[in-house]
Amino acid sequence: MSTRTVFGACPHDCPDTCALQVTVENEKVIKVQGRTEHPSTHGALCTKVSRYPERTYHAERLLHPLKRVSRKTEPPVFVRVSWAEALADIAARLKAIAARDPQRIQPYSYAGTMGLIQGEAMAGRLWNALGAARLDRTICASAGVAALNATYGQRLGMHTRHFAGAKLIIIWGSNSIASNLHFWTYANQAKRDGAKLICIDPRKTETADKCHQHIAVLPGTDGALALGLMHELIAHGWLDQDYIDRHVDGWAELRAKALAWPPERVAEVCGISADEVRGLARDYGTTSPAAIRMNYGLQRVRGGGNAVRLVALLPCLTGAWRHASGGVLLSSSGWFAPFKNPALERPDLLAGRTPRMVNMSTIGDALLKAEPPIEALVVYNSNPVAVAPESPKVVKGFQREDLFTVVLEHFMTDTADLADYVLPATTQLEHLDVHTSYGHTDVLFNHPAIAPLGEAKPNTQIFRELAAAMGLTDPAFHDSDEQLAAQAFTADIDLGLLRTQGWQSLPIPEAPFADGGFHTPNGRAQAAGADYLPNYESAASAPELAARYPLAMISPPARNFLNSSFVNVKSLRDIEGEPVIEMHADDAAARGLLDGARVAAFNDRGRYVATLKVSPRARPGVVNGLGVWWRKLGAAGTNVNEVTHQRLTDMGNAPAFYDCLVQVELA
Numbered sequence: 161m162s163t164r165t166v167f168g169a170c171p172h173d174c175p176d177t178c179a180l181q182v183t184v185e186n187e188k189v190i191k192v193q194g195r196t197e198h199p200s201t202h203g204a205l206c207t208k209v210s211r212y213p214e215r216t217y218h219a220e221r222l223l224h225p226l227k228r229v230s231r232k233t234e235p236p237v238f239v240r241v242s243w244a245e246a247l248a249d250i251a252a253r254l255k256a257i258a259a260r261d262p263q264r265i266q267p268y269s270y271a272g273t274m275g276l277i278q279g280e281a282m283a284g285r286l287w288n289a290l291g292a293a294r295l296d297r298t299i300c301a302s303a304g305v306a307a308l309n310a311t312y313g314q315r316l317g318m319h320t321r322h323f324a325g326a327k328l329i330i331i332w333g334s335n336s337i338a339s340n341l342h343f344w345t346y347a348n349q350a351k352r353d354g355a356k357l358i359c360i361d362p363r364k365t366e367t368a369d370k371c372h373q374h375i376a377v378l379p380g381t382d383g384a385l386a387l388g389l390m391h392e393l394i395a396h397g398w399l400d401q402d403y404i405d406r407h408v409d410g411w412a413e414l415r416a417k418a419l420a421w422p423p424e425r426v427a428e429v430c431g432i433s434a435d436e437v438r439g440l441a442r443d444y445g446t447t448s449p450a451a452i453r454m455n456y457g458l459q460r461v462r463g464g465g466n467a468v469r470l471v472a473l474l475p476c477l478t479g480a481w482r483h484a485s486g487g488v489l490l491s492s493s494g495w496f497a498p499f500k501n502p503a504l505e506r507p508d509l510l511a512g513r514t515p516r517m518v519n520m521s522t523i524g525d526a527l528l529k530a531e532p533p534i535e536a537l538v539v540y541n542s543n544p545v546a547v548a549p550e551s552p553k554v555v556k557g558f559q560r561e562d563l564f565t566v567v568l569e570h571f572m573t574d575t576a577d578l579a580d581y582v583l584p585a586t587t588q589l590e591h592l593d594v595h596t597s598y599g600h601t602d603v604l605f606n607h608p609a610i611a612p613l614g615e616a617k618p619n620t621q622i623f624r625e626l627a628a629a630m631g632l633t634d635p636a637f638h639d640s641d642e643q644l645a646a647q648a649f650t651a652d653i654d655l656g657l658l659r660t661q662g663w664q665s666l667p668i669p670e671a672p673f674a675d676g677g678f679h680t681p682n683g684r685a686q687a688a689g690a691d692y693l694p695n696y697e698s699a700a701s702a703p704e705l706a707a708r709y710p711l712a713m714i715s716p717p718a719r720n721f722l723n724s725s726f727v728n729v730k731s732l733r734d735i736e737g738e739p740v741i742e743m744h745a746d747d748a749a750a751r752g753l754l755d756g757a758r759v760a761a762f763n764d765r766g767r768y769v770a771t772l773k774v775s776p777r778a779r780p781g782v783v784n785g786l787g788v789w790w791r792k793l794g795a796a797g798t799n800v801n802e803v804t805h806q807r808l809t810d811m812g813n814a815p816a817f818y819d820c821l822v823q824v825e826l827a
């Protein structure tokens with residue numbers, strides 16, 4: 161019997177980017193564990209990824225290319241074809257479109273793997289060489305990214321590990337226990353050392369359960385709460401005027417806005433009490449060091465970018481940045497920017513062309529209305545039919561008979577069901593990759609642990625072979641995955657060390673903004689322009705709509721899924737049980753709905769069927785539709801994106817998933 165251990169990195173869209181240790185016995189992976197030596201993730205994995213072998217060896221893994229033989233509006237029927245046949249046919253179809261207008265070819269990808277190599281390294285080269293349409297990758301974080309760029313010049317923040325030394329931690333728009341486990345370890349350490357933990361979230365999450373206080377704001381009102389905190393900081397003299405004078409531009413303007421937000425007004429808009437506003441301001445104004453773990457939950461609404469700006473400015477006003485354990489963290493990804501090679505995807509192959517850009521968050525409308533039309537769609541690392549907003553339109557777009565769709569996947573997802581060709585891709589255990597992180601500041605290496613299963617190929621290899629089949633001969637398409645990895649970073653990253661140790665930590669200052677030095681052109685934080693914006697859909701901004709659809713619905717992730725990944729892993733699906741809508745007892749009673757009833761959340765866009773859970777996790781007026789189920793594994797072939805809309809956030813053109821009104825009735 162031969163046993164070996166291989167070092168890897170978790171590929172999933174999660175801030176933690178864990179270092180993995182994979183045990184292979186007789187060429188089969190028998191265990192995936194965390195690496196205790198890796199300081200940032202210290203050997204602990206989440207439940208999902210400890211089940212990685214179950215996902216990889218799943219009986220339904222795609223192992224051969226498949227070609228569709230049924231109509232798009234009929235139940236999917238596929239036949240097995242050879243790689244040679246699939247690639248020749250796909251190449252011919254794409255070449256014919258490219259000869260007319262390459263912008264009618266639309267790539268669609270996101271973060272199924274966060275790896276730089278299996279992400280865009282080779283795919284980007286193909287799209288650039290063809291002059292295919294570009295994709296605005298906005299579906300998750302771009303409102304927050306735009307907000308941080310506008311405020312601080314870059315996506316930068318505190319070190320996760322320094323949360324352990326804070327005396328106050330505000331967890332703002334994040335269910336960290338579910339979605340950022342390794343941050344939670346540090347928060348818990350601070351708690352044991354006497355820190356106060358406060359959670360700001362419409363839902364009483366598992367994380368809220370473990371904090372000293374939970375403030376259940378209405379969705380999309382965080383900007384108003386931040387302005388109210390500023391009001392109190394001003395009124396009580398809790399400002400660090402020296403820090404503001406030296407490091408903040410636009411304070412006079414923001415100060416004037418904040419003065420219009422006394423606690424009573426904030427309380428009314430946010431659906432909380434004025435005392436909660438006052439108490440939170442007192443805690444924040446008088447505790448040091450004070451740290452804010454902001455996350456993406458609060459930016460998925462119309463005013464999400466502005467809300468992030470306002471929250472991000474709070475540590476400038478109290479001077480919390482002076483301490484290593486003070487400040488704010490939304491994303492650490494900007495720290496990697498100087499270490500990444502901008503030429504990896506070979507933008508030079510565009511040769512001066514600027515193809516049109518399509519926003520992935522409005523793919524439903526784009527497929528139905530774009531001019532010139534999208535004629536071909538190549539999807540990899542994403543499951544848009546399940547995860548993109550307003551899925552009735554996304555489905556309709558994918559069902560166009562005149563659309564040629566190729567999907568690279570591990571499984572027959574809702575998206576693969578609507579493809580013309582499905583191509584089997586390798587998992588993280590079968591391919592090489594390198595990773596950055598948006599939680600910590602380490603680069604990681606992933607060695608392949610086993611050979612590809614069946615006829616699966618890495619994304620890179622599929623795009624290499626497709627380029628060859630299309631007659632593209634640039635040497636850029638000959639680089640191996642090893643060579644791509646060697647090109648991913650600047651010389652400051654020691655690839656040799658990365659391969660043997662598995663990770664390399666970036667050299668980052670401990671208290672990065674203790675003396676200002678933000679990454680804006682003048683080094684000062686920018687406060688001008690930030691303001692509260694009400695939701696598209698709320699009683700205040702759309703009273704007629706709210707009369708018909710009086711419940712705000714948010715759709716945060718379920719703990720045991722990762723977006724729509726793992727929904728088909730039975731042991732994890734069994735923990736989640738079934739799609740649920742959580743509702744407060746008062747709202748259920750007002751509708752005569754009982755716990756366990758099969759209900760539908762609906763609005764003018766669609767109807768999402770799920771099981772009602774009458775639960776104190778929901779506040780009055782807000783229902784929680786935990787996401788993101790595969791439609792075909794959900795109830796009545798639906799998921800929560802049946803009812804979300806395609807309007808975009810104030811900054812970053814992101815979806816406003818959590819800015820959504822519905823009514824709920826018996827299904």
Ligand SMILES: Nc1nc2c(c(=O)[nH]1)N[C@H]1C(S)=C(S)[C@@H](COP(=O)(O)OP(=O)(O)OC[C@H]3O[C@@H](n4cnc5c(=O)[nH]c(N)nc54)[C@H](O)[C@@H]3O)O[C@H]1N2
Nearest residue numbers: 333334335339363379380455456457716717719721722723
């Ligand atoms: N287990 C698990 N982990 C994940 C994921 C997953 O699907 N499952 N997804 C990964 C991905 S892609 C991402 S982007 C990150 C996301 O990481 P986070 O942004 O930390 O995501 P969540 O944990 O869902 O936290 C969002 C929280 O925001 C709350 N929320 C919703 N609307 C509002 C609002 O208007 N204001 C405030 N204050 N809170 C609001 C929700 O109830 C939810 O608890 O997590 C990653 N990690």
Ligand SMILES: Nc1nc2c(c(=O)[nH]1)N[C@H]1C(S)=C(S)[C@@H](COP(=O)(O)OP(=O)(O)OC[C@H]3O[C@@H](n4cnc5c(=O)[nH]c(N)nc54)[C@H](O)[C@@H]3O)O[C@H]1N2
Nearest residue numbers: 270271272273300541542543547568569585715723724725
């Ligand atoms: N209503 C609602 N909708 C949401 C959200 C929400 O909170 N509420 N969250 C949003 C967020 S934050 C995000 S990030 C998006 C996520 O949306 P996506 O990035 O589409 O994420 P997943 O649903 O996990 O789908 C990723 C797919 O990539 C595949 N994959 C993984 N690795 C590889 C690989 O190496 N090669 C290939 N070819 N495929 C691979 C997986 O099998 C999986 O099917 O969803 C968004 N949608």
Ligand code: SF4
Nearest residue numbers: 170174177178206209
């Ligand atoms: S999903 Fe997140 S917590 Fe789970 S193993 Fe991957 S990086 Fe770690």
Ligand SMILES: [Mo]
Nearest residue numbers: 173299300301
């Ligand atoms: Mo995300």
